[in-house]
Amino acid sequence: MIAKLKEVFAAPLPCKICSAEAALFGVVDFAKHCNEARRGRLPLLGRPVYYHRCQACGFLFTDAFDDWSEANFKADIYNDGYIEVDPDYREVRPTNSAKLVQHFFGARKAELRLLDYGGGDGLLSATLRAGGFLEA
Numbered sequence: 213m214i215a216k217l218k219e220v221f222a223a224p225l226p227c228k229i230c231s232a233e234a235a236l237f238g239v240v241d242f243a244k245h246c247n248e249a250r251r252g253r254l255p256l257l258g259r260p261v262y263y264h265r266c267q268a269c270g271f272l273f274t275d276a277f278d279d280w281s282e283a284n285f286k287a288d289i290y291n292d293g294y295i296e297v298d299p300d301y302r303e304v305r306p307t308n309s310a311k312l313v314q315h316f317f318g319a320r321k322a323e324l325r326l327l328d329y330g331g332g333d334g335l336l337s338a339t340l341r342a343g344g345f346l347e348a
Contacts (some may be wrong), residue, residue, distance in 0.1 A: 213274065214257070214285070214288050215244060215280055215284040215288055216260055216263065216279075217242075217259065217276040217277070218275050218276050218277075218278060218279060220236075220260075220262045220276075221273055222236055224236070224264070225264050225275060226266065227264075227266035227271055227273075228271065228273050229266065229269055229270060230268055230269045230271070231326070232266055232267060232268030232269065232282060233266070233267055233268070234264035234265060234266040234271070234273070235264060235265065235267060236262060236263075236268065237263045237265035237272065237334075238262070238263050239260045239261065239262045239263065239266055240260075240261050240263070241256045241257055241258070241260065241261070242257045242259035243255060243256055243259075243262075243271070244261075245259045245297045245298065246298070247298050249336065250285050251296065251297045251298075251299075254297070256340045261274055261276045262274060262276065265294055268340060272300075279292065290332075301331075301332055302333065303335065305332075306331075306333075306335035306336035306339060307339060309336050310336055310339035310340050313326070313336075313345075314340070318343075318344075320347060321340075321344050321345045321346070322330055322342070322344075324345065324346075324347070325346075325347040325348075326340060326345060326347065326348040328348065330341075336348075
């Protein structure tokens, strides 16, 4: 059973980036994932996840999971079945992302502080620190 999602209201929310008004934008089923082109679609679960788009900065976000704990995410998303829909998340993506960051920002690594937002298991940050970034 999926943990409770936040109740949805049609009224705009404040943007999580700039605090401007973010209108209701769209909805997807909880089973939607970002790798459907490679891994196919999962059966619908009938659990809507609503998204808002900021009218000022364009940021697209949901508040559906704002009240979730780490345990909720581990049980309902990043569980043993997650590798089936996103086989690159453990090593390939963080390793490639570290190479990309190193390429573009490596010359300034002593000056920069990096935040890996949504960083999975932390491999990207660990790889960047191992590569000389002081704070990642």
